[in-house]
Amino acid sequence: MRRINERKPLVTHIYTADPSAHVFEGKIYIYPSHDEALDVPEDDDGEQYQMHDYHILSMDSLDAPCVDNGLAMAEADVPWVGRQLWAPDAAYVNGKYYLIFPAKDKDDIFRIGVAVSDSPAGPFKPYDHYVAGSYSIDPAVLVDETSEDGKHIFCYYGGLWGGQLEMWQKGYFDPSTPRPSGDDPALGPMFAEFNEDLSAFITEPKMLTILDGNGEPLKASDEDRRYFEGPWMHKFGGKYYLSYSTGTTHYLCYAESDRPDGPFTYKGRIMEPVIGWTTHHSIVEIDGEWYLFYHDAEYSGGISHERTVKYTKLTIHEDGTIDTIHPYD
Numbered sequence: 001m002r003r004i005n006e007r008k009p010l011v012t013h014i015y016t017a018d019p020s021a022h023v024f025e026g027k028i029y030i031y032p033s034h035d036e037a038l039d040v041p042e043d044d045d046g047e048q049y050q051m052h053d054y055h056i057l058s059m060d061s062l063d064a065p066c067v068d069n070g071l072a073m074a075e076a077d078v079p080w081v082g083r084q085l086w087a088p089d090a091a092y093v094n095g096k097y098y099l100i101f102p103a104k105d106k107d108d109i110f111r112i113g114v115a116v117s118d119s120p121a122g123p124f125k126p127y128d129h130y131v132a133g134s135y136s137i138d139p140a141v142l143v144d145e146t147s148e149d150g151k152h153i154f155c156y157y158g159g160l161w162g163g164q165l166e167m168w169q170k171g172y173f174d175p176s177t178p179r180p181s182g183d184d185p186a187l188g189p190m191f192a193e194f195n196e197d198l199s200a201f202i203t204e205p206k207m208l209t210i211l212d213g214n215g216e217p218l219k220a221s222d223e224d225r226r227y228f229e230g231p232w233m234h235k236f237g238g239k240y241y242l243s244y245s246t247g248t249t250h251y252l253c254y255a256e257s258d259r260p261d262g263p264f265t266y267k268g269r270i271m272e273p274v275i276g277w278t279t280h281h282s283i284v285e286i287d288g289e290w291y292l293f294y295h296d297a298e299y300s301g302g303i304s305h306e307r308t309v310k311y312t313k314l315t316i317h318e319d320g321t322i323d324t325i326h327p328y329d
């Protein structure tokens with residue numbers, strides 16, 4: 001039996017995508033990107049994703065209406081930003097709420113920025129600089145308060161193609177860098193630890209490895225399993241579960257590790273492809289049950305950059321394995 005809001009667009013007055021869901025102050029808050037119905041030709045660099053601001057959504061419960069809390073932060077508020085506010089996440093640390101977002105700087109290079117608020121709904125005031133040493137897209141933050149050595153604020157990020165991750169393989173930004181292919185090891189998401197006010201990384205960013213069942217790194221040609229974009233991290237039974245989109249093959253997959261920085265071992269598929277090119281999600285525990293927040297382009301009739309966010313129940317078994325969701329069954 002499905003809940004009344006389950007697998008339905010949570011709001012339709014604006015297009016929303018890339019939902020990062022959290023429970024803050026007893027409510028469900030969703031931090032999406034804000035798609036715009038612009039007539040921009042689609043390309044592999046994601047020019048069709050011209051997003052200019054963020055609106056935070058919230059629900060009193062999974063069965064309550066979803067509320068748009070209005071403008072939370074706009075491109076013009078951020079001194080270092082040139083364009084394209086893509087998929088954000090949020091975190092609560094020491095009494096403050098943080099919006100962690102990717103955007104292109106004035107040189108058209110994706111960086112990661114942070115903005116602060118006293119309220120989970122914003123408005124968010126951005127730091128005047130991007131996080132030094134950050135690049136690429138799709139930050140996801142785990143505030144890990146249950147690790148053996150105290151609290152950590154981990155950031156996972158990175159995306160291929162328009163997300164520019166391949167362009168940093170030499171250690172500096174070079175747009176002509178060839179993409180890994182064939183038997184080359186696949187690129188993985190980036191990992192770094194934030195300081196307490198999320199104004200800087202306190203570790204050198206490093207790329208995470210995802211292994212197959214034989215302990216070999218996934219290959220670039222393994223497009224059904226290799227990382228593309230949209231990382232998320234949840235902890236379950238003391239283990240770390242990295243989930244992500246495979247991009248070109250449109251799956252949401254997951255991999256497991258005993259450590260936050262891997263190596264991770266590929267475990268399986270969380271969701272079959274949705275309508276639209278992109279798939280991007282978050283996983284959150286609400287009242288003792290697990291839910292997947294995701295988006296698709298069903299409401300817009302399949303227009304890839306006119307997406308709406310949805311949620312559905314996720315079944316996680318005691319050993320951490322996750323049942324695959326068929327989104328339109």
Ligand code: FUB
Pocket residue numbers: 017018033046049086087137138159229230278279280
């Ligand atoms: O929303 C813009 C981009 O599309 C995101 O950063 C990717 O994860 C994909 O969903």
